[in-house]
Amino acid sequence: MKKWMMVTGLLFVGVVVAQVASLAENIRAYASWTRVNVNKINTAGAHPLGKDVYVNLAPDRLLSTNGNYKLPFAQGTIFVKERVDPQTLQVTHIWVMQKRSNNAGDWAWAAYERKDNTIQGGNLADPVMCVGCHQQASATDQVFTQWGRR
Numbered sequence: 001m002k003k004w005m006m007v008t009g010l011l012f013v014g015v016v017v018a019q020v021a022s023l024a025e026n027i028r029a030y031a032s033w034t035r036v037n038v039n040k041i042n043t044a045g046a047h048p049l050g051k052d053v054y055v056n057l058a059p060d061r062l063l064s065t066n067g068n069y070k071l072p073f074a075q076g077t078i079f080v081k082e083r084v085d086p087q088t089l090q091v092t093h094i095w096v097m098q099k100r101s102n103n104a105g106d107w108a109w110a111a112y113e114r115k116d117n118t119i120q121g122g123n124l125a126d127p128v129m130c131v132g133c134h135q136q137a138s139a140t141d142q143v144f145t146q147w148g149r150r
């Protein structure tokens with residue numbers, strides 16, 4: 001691991017612990033999970049640029065021997081997408097999808113957003129907007145971000 005990556009990693013952990021105290025318990029440590037992307041995701045679209053995607057599985061549980069995801073994702077799998085403002089380096093948004101069963105497409109959805117010095121949000125009772133778009137990724141159990149080979 002390169003030194004700047006470690007420094008950046010620590011910075012994010014600091015930001016999370018200090019300012020994301022209202023995140024649900026099961027995702028608080030997301031910055032220490034497996035990062036799915038290699039380089040920051042800077043495509044615009046539904047969510048603004050400056051994004052990283054994390055998953056709560058080690059690569060050996062996440063991937064088959066051919067390097068593709070083991071699908072469908074198992075119950076309890078959590079993907080977190082974090083968006084950091086490139087200027088302030090503050091986390092502005094956190095989006096979450098958590099697998100409710102082993103069935104394809106059965107996710108619970110959550111969204112958090114910075115408001116001043118707090119991060120507010122939580123589970124979405126009616127995530128029709130999220131699902132409507134993520135259905136386009138049905139071939140990979142509604143997850144868009146492919147494993148970044150490294």
Ligand code: HEC
Pocket residue numbers: 041043045046047051053079080081095096097109110111127129130131133134142143144145146
């Ligand atoms: C219009 C399309 C669209 C909508 C609406 C949308 N997303 Fe996404 N989402 C994406 C795309 C595309 C990605 C891949 C990363 C990127 O380019 O930002 C993504 C990535 C994610 C990820 C990381 C796992 C993955 O699929 O790559 C999570 C978690 C996520 N979105 C949660 C949500 C939640 C929660 C909502 C609703 C509040 C939502 N999304 C609404 C398009 C959408």
